[in-house]
Amino acid sequence: MSAWMHILLDAAPHPGIFLPAAEAISAADTAWMLMSTALVLLMTPALGFFYGGLVRAKNALNTMMMSFMALGFVGLAWALIAYSLAFAEGSSWIGGTGFSLLSGVGLEAKGSIPHVLFMAYQGTFAVITAALVSGAIVERMRFGPYLVFITLWSILVYAPVAHWVWGGGWLGKLGALDFAGGTVVHINAAAAALVIALVVGARKDYARQAIVPHNVPFTLLGTAIVWFGWFGFNAGSALGANASAALAFVNTMFAPMGALVVWSLLDLRRTGKATAVGAATGIVVGLVAVTPAAGYVSPLSAIVIGAIAATASYHALLWRARTRIDDSLDVVAAHGVGGLIGALLTGVLADRAWNGVADGALFGNASQLTVQTLAIVATIAYSAIGTYLILKFIVLMAGLRASSREEGIGLDVTQHGEEAYSRGEGAILVQPERRSAER
Amino acid sequence: MSAWMHILLDAAPHPGIFLPAAEAISAADTAWMLMSTALVLLMTPALGFFYGGLVRAKNALNTMMMSFMALGFVGLAWALIAYSLAFAEGSSWIGGTGFSLLSGVGLEAKGSIPHVLFMAYQGTFAVITAALVSGAIVERMRFGPYLVFITLWSILVYAPVAHWVWGGGWLGKLGALDFAGGTVVHINAAAAALVIALVVGARKDYARQAIVPHNVPFTLLGTAIVWFGWFGFNAGSALGANASAALAFVNTMFAPMGALVVWSLLDLRRTGKATAVGAATGIVVGLVAVTPAAGYVSPLSAIVIGAIAATASYHALLWRARTRIDDSLDVVAAHGVGGLIGALLTGVLADRAWNGVADGALFGNASQLTVQTLAIVATIAYSAIGTYLILKFIVLMAGLRASSREEGIGLDVTQHGEEAYSRGEGAILVQPERRSAER
Amino acid sequence: MSAWMHILLDAAPHPGIFLPAAEAISAADTAWMLMSTALVLLMTPALGFFYGGLVRAKNALNTMMMSFMALGFVGLAWALIAYSLAFAEGSSWIGGTGFSLLSGVGLEAKGSIPHVLFMAYQGTFAVITAALVSGAIVERMRFGPYLVFITLWSILVYAPVAHWVWGGGWLGKLGALDFAGGTVVHINAAAAALVIALVVGARKDYARQAIVPHNVPFTLLGTAIVWFGWFGFNAGSALGANASAALAFVNTMFAPMGALVVWSLLDLRRTGKATAVGAATGIVVGLVAVTPAAGYVSPLSAIVIGAIAATASYHALLWRARTRIDDSLDVVAAHGVGGLIGALLTGVLADRAWNGVADGALFGNASQLTVQTLAIVATIAYSAIGTYLILKFIVLMAGLRASSREEGIGLDVTQHGEEAYSRGEGAILVQPERRSAER
Amino acid sequence: MKLVVAIVRPEKVNDVLEALYRADVRGLTMSRVQGHGGELEEVETYRGMTVKVELHDKVRLEIAVSDHFVGPTVRAILTAGTTGEVGDGKIFVLPVEKVYRIRTGEEDQSAVTPVETDDAASS
Amino acid sequence: MKLVVAIVRPEKVNDVLEALYRADVRGLTMSRVQGHGGELEEVETYRGMTVKVELHDKVRLEIAVSDHFVGPTVRAILTAGTTGEVGDGKIFVLPVEKVYRIRTGEEDQSAVTPVETDDAASS
Amino acid sequence: MKLVVAIVRPEKVNDVLEALYRADVRGLTMSRVQGHGGELEEVETYRGMTVKVELHDKVRLEIAVSDHFVGPTVRAILTAGTTGEVGDGKIFVLPVEKVYRIRTGEEDQSAVTPVETDDAASS
Ligand SMILES: Nc1ncnc2c1ncn2[C@@H]1O[C@H](COP(=O)(O)OP(=O)(O)O)[C@@H](O)[C@H]1O
Ligand SMILES: Nc1ncnc2c1ncn2[C@@H]1O[C@H](COP(=O)(O)OP(=O)(O)O)[C@@H](O)[C@H]1O
Numbered sequence A, B, C: 001m002s003a004w005m006h007i008l009l010d011a012a013p014h015p016g017i018f019l020p021a022a023e024a025i026s027a028a029d030t031a032w033m034l035m036s037t038a039l040v041l042l043m044t045p046a047l048g049f050f051y052g053g054l055v056r057a058k059n060a061l062n063t064m065m066m067s068f069m070a071l072g073f074v075g076l077a078w079a080l081i082a083y084s085l086a087f088a089e090g091s092s093w094i095g096g097t098g099f100s101l102l103s104g105v106g107l108e109a110k111g112s113i114p115h116v117l118f119m120a121y122q123g124t125f126a127v128i129t130a131a132l133v134s135g136a137i138v139e140r141m142r143f144g145p146y147l148v149f150i151t152l153w154s155i156l157v158y159a160p161v162a163h164w165v166w167g168g169g170w171l172g173k174l175g176a177l178d179f180a181g182g183t184v185v186h187i188n189a190a191a192a193a194l195v196i197a198l199v200v201g202a203r204k205d206y207a208r209q210a211i212v213p214h215n216v217p218f219t220l221l222g223t224a225i226v227w228f229g230w231f232g233f234n235a236g237s238a239l240g241a242n243a244s245a246a247l248a249f250v251n252t253m254f255a256p257m258g259a260l261v262v263w264s265l266l267d268l269r270r271t272g273k274a275t276a277v278g279a280a281t282g283i284v285v286g287l288v289a290v291t292p293a294a295g296y297v298s299p300l301s302a303i304v305i306g307a308i309a310a311t312a313s314y315h316a317l318l319w320r321a322r323t324r325i326d327d328s329l330d331v332v333a334a335h336g337v338g339g340l341i342g343a344l345l346t347g348v349l350a351d352r353a354w355n356g357v358a359d360g361a362l363f364g365n366a367s368q369l370t371v372q373t374l375a376i377v378a379t380i381a382y383s384a385i386g387t388y389l390i391l392k393f394i395v396l397m398a399g400l401r402a403s404s405r406e407e408g409i410g411l412d413v414t415q416h417g418e419e420a421y422s423r424g425e426g427a428i429l430v431q432p433e434r435r436s437a438e439r
Numbered sequence D, E, F: 001m002k003l004v005v006a007i008v009r010p011e012k013v014n015d016v017l018e019a020l021y022r023a024d025v026r027g028l029t030m031s032r033v034q035g036h037g038g039e040l041e042e043v044e045t046y047r048g049m050t051v052k053v054e055l056h057d058k059v060r061l062e063i064a065v066s067d068h069f070v071g072p073t074v075r076a077i078l079t080a081g082t083t084g085e086v087g088d089g090k091i092f093v094l095p096v097e098k099v100y101r102i103r104t105g106e107e108d109q110s111a112v113t114p115v116e117t118d119d120a121a122s123s
């Protein structure tokens, strides 16, 4: 059951039954949701820097572009059709086409904010979810097919899953708790990441050669801005400037703090050194894990969630590196494991005293854990299969993978005809012709 | 007619007649305007990174400083006199001196927010408009004269034009539609850019040698933050957390998405590769084009505006590169063309059903297009002439242009005595003397 | 007396007597405080970039990590105990343990926002104050002891001082004016910085060799984001979206503008060149100086404060560089001197006509200056002694200082096992073993 | 003594280093360079400007060896550095009159035999 | 065979490359260096610290040529690389004992004649 | 004429430059390189990956001097460049057949004597 629905229903007696509320627009809620939408939008380029710093310089732009372009292609797909499939009146499985081309999406109230704003806010989620997947196939996937993939994926995979949980679909009706997208966004993206990493295959240098981050400060910068944006992601999911938003906000602040501390201590224990890349990863994992729980658990529980998720993720990451699965930037270990821990612990630590909606197992509602598990399994299964089919379809038209030569030269030059950092020596002006100057 | 005025007048029957409203301060509107002001302020340094990444490393700091310094010199000029000339009771042509030195600018309500906040919000517009101009003369203009130029320009050119459209001046009275500054900010800056580029002249390497961006990630970073800030720029222009703000916000999100997609497709068609610099440019062009339209058109129209502006700007840019006009970072092709398309399409696609204020040609109000054209022409003419005169005046005191030797070494070392990226080798400590350590 | 208390007391007749107010939660105030908290949180990583750009590349990550890690260790310390020591019912000298482990910190109203949010907002102040200190000992302090230091310092030094001024302690009762932390944050951090710089000692290259910033654009980026965040820091200190917030906001915008202009002119006069590092420093000094004054003085006074602080700080910085005190990033000259000027001028320029609370010396209340001075002296004394004792305690367990060899190689590799910028050549994969690929 | 200067592909550096190690070559100095030769140029586009990049990233190795070591060194590079595609690089052998080890002032032969530390040995 | 090492101004690199191309010099290796000589120092200021930068950015070209090619190569650089201002740089001609093409193992003369691809030809 | 090539520690560069200056060596070219020799390797960890960094940052000096200057130059580097710890670097002395000053076309000896400007003098 989604945070939004609580608001729309002001905590309905029958969680899951979707009743569009007919409230008036609140200026204060609108102010906060305007800001939240901007914050979530900012997360996607920030992700580009988080990812871009971790790859080699010759692939920096390509990696960043994988995030930036999601803003264009997924964003448009959302306005044209995906929003409708996710949030328009429809079946338990998928929304209708009532809102396609934004028809019927106007300034009227949706909850306590204008409907267009709600649509835009949700759109920012679709964009970043698609961008998250890119971490699994950096440094080797051709750019054209990538664009086709994220566009189709956001329509065929993201929209339905969002509908299930938030759009009045079956998982919402079952009362699955996902405050801001632990399942819909992170587990969903991670499942897709695993599949695409396997289908595209490992980088030629993977496990043969050291592949070292080219700009760790960019990764730290991305982390900082992602965290900043995440306040809109989680606290904005309360859809208003209310107590639920305040709780979600505070948890979004303290869970990553807990994760950061734990991650550093694990680093110190294992290698004697607290790494910066580790700190960045720990923060993100804490943010991921608290996402489904943000508005449902106490701040202390949030710290616990961050700490547990960090531990799990830390070891998942070490294990993954020993496998042949080149999930290059560890989308599965960070967002998959983090999302999983978060979704399950939400089922355990949810506290009606704080959220006024539902209790978790720890507070006597054991069944919640079952629902959470069901939501996780269903999402993973659907996302994995959907991703696989989309990729198989694209392969019919074009290869997914850059040639070994292109991979060697780097995708910036070969896919984008640019270098991230250039001194310009030996670059000969071809066009406009030099003549133009003598003219 | 300005967005602010609608608010102040709550959609007055006689658009253009300026009546200071005596409403009470709204906490919600204040919250949003506090945020919006911060967002717009952030755009100027972000512009510095957008521009700074596109130049050669030896001029990176100089280019960034051209934006950062506008925050100081233009900002102070605004507080001391320019705000008054733009917004104080005055003639149709220019505001009075009633608000000079901020006298009479207090905590009383201006619309539904404190007057000081309104003044500050407007100030951020003056700052970035001046900074935008710098893109035309990077890598060659002396810094001192540049500082004098932007200070004078903001007082003598920006303030009057802002008054015409937003301060109760003649263009506003005629009912010209410019929600957030397509004309006042972007066309105005572009006209000035063209003139200053011609007066200062081309870089010595221009069209003789390849001049390649030294740090494209910085340009992408600038783009992301500029977009983020633009939500304050456009949605903030509603001067409150209202439906108009929500509409402006959503359009500010989708127009650049449309522009980004179109730009990439044009890139792919022309070169087979979607460039990162192109993506950044496309996003900015989409933002520019939707600026005058933000609160007046439907989201679908916003996407159309972004798409059309991207196409026009894309080709303008290719054309410009073949000319001898060294508008180095294409202020004209991006902000001029984008602003022009936006201002005109506002006159076409404005929809009273969405903005409650005015219809465009498409909705039967053909005359609007005439008014828009008039506003554009008047702004270009005044800005071009004003810029030219200011430059001629400065030349009386000092040369505008760095020496060819300085241009060769780079402006960072010659104008600022610094290097953007230094390893410190061969840098000998002069002061404080080494002795100090032995002491 | 703190800004918050005014709100809580709606300007109580007996400034300083702390009465927890029982108002209802305001959605608008909550919206602004959600945003403000996010903004202040963002300041700490931004500080990491401001500092990180100023050091040599081999210490870039270590310097940034000193800020990032404060988010983890100080953040948790705040939730577990420090918040309670600062804001729980207690003595005049220190708060009680009533709020430890966040017990009793729930969604109930604190002023007009949820208590948890107030706690989180205050937490962001504790984090950045600790991080500020790191500027004094970059490029040479071991990371483990640093983590222990900031954790203890935030509990034993920051929390009590915050209590004195804002938590109902003796300085607040005396009516000391510190709107957003000129004394509690900046003077406090600067005193600690001086002590830790002296205890740890100068870098081996200090005053022997040129130590040049490795990435000035990062410093500019940090400056821009810090300024952006500072609006939450100062305007958020009004604890609501009210006129006081608007005033604080506007002053936070114009004071640094004034400081920036003055700093540049001083630079131009001294060296003939306006430096970028100088511009960044000037902006920060202006922000520091206006912090205690933000909600108490007129915008014109704010400009004056910025200008005076810039002048003082500029010369303090030149002087410091000639001494043997390796306060490497000039925490004292920037935050100490800036905070001092700001705190004193608040006592002079505070204007009841603007703040509705208290007048400064200029408006006939000379005694205010005495109170301000007392607050400054007490804070410096306590902070210096506390810092010294904490360091002496840590030394019992571990050395504070990296070995000369480690200092030579750089702290990134030796403390974190990473390089900020790596091309990966000659990096041989050790683990996971290459075999894994052949498997 | 001779100075062997080799220009190799960045992606081949690790293989070459390993081959040199096996050939008992311990000391060398490396730098990033850009080379022009028979390779295809890359075309790059920045807004309205199209540029042809004639230079490709290469790595330059500088190895001082005593005469009888020249053969093995060159062979190691030739075998480990080749991909068969244009752009593999060159090797130049230059005469050296004198070599000094700065730490000790030792000359020639003895100057280029690194001290064996366990780490180095295990590398 | 000889190795021509030239230190030139960065802003002159493209002109020099073009001159070399016209002189039928196809292969070369380039690197960014910093040089000290008779040029004026730049003074930089960072907060309280003033530094004198004694090094100026230069570009180092390394060109292996067969003996009869030395003249044309040097002349090309001398003409294309000069501005007449202090700091134009130097050329050093070093003897080379052997040259190998890594791709093929070819030696000397033949090792430095790049394969002609259309692009290279048109460059 | 000879070409003295020295590999030194980055942290020693300024001392070496000063020593060279005192030895009346005015012109030189410097570049950042990475070296492998007897030094301990650094171990780095990035997420699940552990790497051993076998290369250490060094600085390469290239100094063309007339024969009678070789001694002083080498001595200056040997004294100023040493720390006594493994990794101090090497000096190579190579024969040079010809030197040109690009600005003037002057050859050899005269080509490497920089014009004395006040600044250079005071450096
Ligand atoms: N004459 C030369 N002098 C110096 N370096 C050269 C010379 N010719 C080639 N190189 C270097 O060798 C690299 C590869 O040479 P190239 O001719 O492209 O391929 P191949 O050696 O396989 O024929 C070039 O990029 C350049 O760095
Ligand atoms: N003796 C030398 N050995 C190596 N490189 C030198 C030598 N002298 C000068 N150079 C290089 O040549 C460049 C220009 O030399 P300089 O004396 O400044 O100008 P010019 O050659 O025009 O007199 C220097 O920056 C340096 O890189």
Ligand SMILES: Nc1ncnc2c1ncn2[C@@H]1O[C@H](COP(=O)(O)OP(=O)(O)O)[C@@H](O)[C@H]1O
Residues within 6 Å of the ligand: D026, D027, D028, D029, D030, D062, D063, D064, D065, D101, D102, D103, D112, D113, D114, D115, F007, F034, F035, F036, F037, F038, F039, F056, F058, F085, F086, F087, F088, F089, F090
């Ligand atoms: N045979 C060699 N050829 C070229 N450079 C070398 C050689 N041996 C060492 N070097 C350079 O000298 C540096 C120091 O050498 P090393 O053996 O580590 O220390 P030391 O010279 O003090 O014994 C190395 O990092 C490398 O750059």
